[in-house]
Amino acid sequence: MLAIFFKCLLSNKYKIFCLFFCLSLFACAGHTTDQPFTILTTTGMLGDAVKNIVKEDAQVVSLMGPGIDPHTYQTTQKDVQQLRCASMIFYNGLDLEGKMTNLLKEVAKDKAVYAVSDALNKTALLCDGPVGIDPHIWFDVNIWKQIVGFISQKLQAARPESAAYYKSNTLAYMEELTQLHQSVTAQIQSIPEKQRVLITAHDAFGYFGKAYGIEVVGLQGISTVSECGLQDIKRIVDLIINRNVKAVFFETSVSDKSMRAVLEGCARYGHKVTVGGYLYSDALGAPDTLEGSYCGMIHTNTTTIVNALR
Numbered sequence: 531m532l533a534i535f536f537k538c539l540l541s542n543k544y545k546i547f548c549l550f551f552c553l554s555l556f557a558c559a560g561h562t563t564d565q566p567f568t569i570l571t572t573t574g575m576l577g578d579a580v581k582n583i584v585k586e587d588a589q590v591v592s593l594m595g596p597g598i599d600p601h602t603y604q605t606t607q608k609d610v611q612q613l614r615c616a617s618m619i620f621y622n623g624l625d626l627e628g629k630m631t632n633l634l635k636e637v638a639k640d641k642a643v644y645a646v647s648d649a650l651n652k653t654a655l656l657c658d659g660p661v662g663i664d665p666h667i668w669f670d671v672n673i674w675k676q677i678v679g680f681i682s683q684k685l686q687a688a689r690p691e692s693a694a695y696y697k698s699n700t701l702a703y704m705e706e707l708t709q710l711h712q713s714v715t716a717q718i719q720s721i722p723e724k725q726r727v728l729i730t731a732h733d734a735f736g737y738f739g740k741a742y743g744i745e746v747v748g749l750q751g752i753s754t755v756s757e758c759g760l761q762d763i764k765r766i767v768d769l770i771i772n773r774n775v776k777a778v779f780f781e782t783s784v785s786d787k788s789m790r791a792v793l794e795g796c797a798r799y800g801h802k803v804t805v806g807g808y809l810y811s812d813a814l815g816a817p818d819t820l821e822g823s824y825c826g827m828i829h830t831n832t833t834t835i836v837n838a839l840r
């Protein structure tokens with residue numbers, strides 16, 4: 531047992547050593563002061579927040595594109611170079627970026643790196659038993675407004691020459707977010723109360739459920755790192771049958787496999803349940819589509835949920 535423990539310890543240390551070695555190896559080639567100010571984010575949701583603040587005034591790079599699961603994301607050599615070259619970095623925190631967190635903390639030793647979840651009051655965060663704090667903070671638009679405010683403050687401080695422009699863009703974007711929050715609230719409330727049960731592949735929608743008044747049930751927990759078991763599938767099948775739930779949902783960044791097992795389980799009992807559609811949970815949709823922006827993602831998810839459950 532002890533031997534296995536030390537083996538794991540050594541292999542993890544080795545991995546971290548390799549990443550740091552790569553960091554020093556991939557110094558930002560040809561970096562000059564003429565290069566544009568580049569803001570790097572881990573998720574697309576954060577990238578979209580930054581873009582709405584800086585517009586064309588800075589370059590924005592997001593590492594995790596459409597369909598990418600941040601919980602299991604593996605850092606690539608290209609990412610390491612981009613982290614090295616970025617002027618500023620924003621990441622979610624609360625362990626959303628699982629395997630990347632140690633690297634981000636290391637990069638923070640010589641540049642501005644912010645975990646945006648640090649901006650939130652602890653009382654706003656949802657706990658999930660011994661597993662930890664739910665990291666899916668973007669699903670309550672009011673909480674996300676606090677994050678946008680935090681990012682804007684950091685950007686204004688880093689670029690005083692653009693601060694007034696960033697402030698004005700932030701105010702306009704905040705207004706858009708306020709309207710989005712009101713629209714989502716009204717749409718979810720239009721589902722009859724008994725039918726407000728949102729069953730998804732993993733527990734990404736806790737903040738959404740709390741903010742907009744819909745019960746949320748995930749097949750997997752708040753992270754996709756551990757697989758769901760037969761007991762989890764049975765628990766969801768029973769719930770669908772007992773509560774006569776009309777639809778369940780797939781997620782664009784999580785495998786359909788377990789949810790398909792739930793559908794088969796319901797079919798075995800002769801219970802008809804449909805697939806309400808795909809929800810954008812931990813990643814935005816493709817660029818240049820509605821779901822490719824944060825507001826579009828929330829809007830599309832809400833429409834998909836309401837159409838299937840109402």
Ligand SMILES: [Zn+2]
Pocket residue numbers: 601666732733734752753754811812
């Ligand atoms: Zn997630």
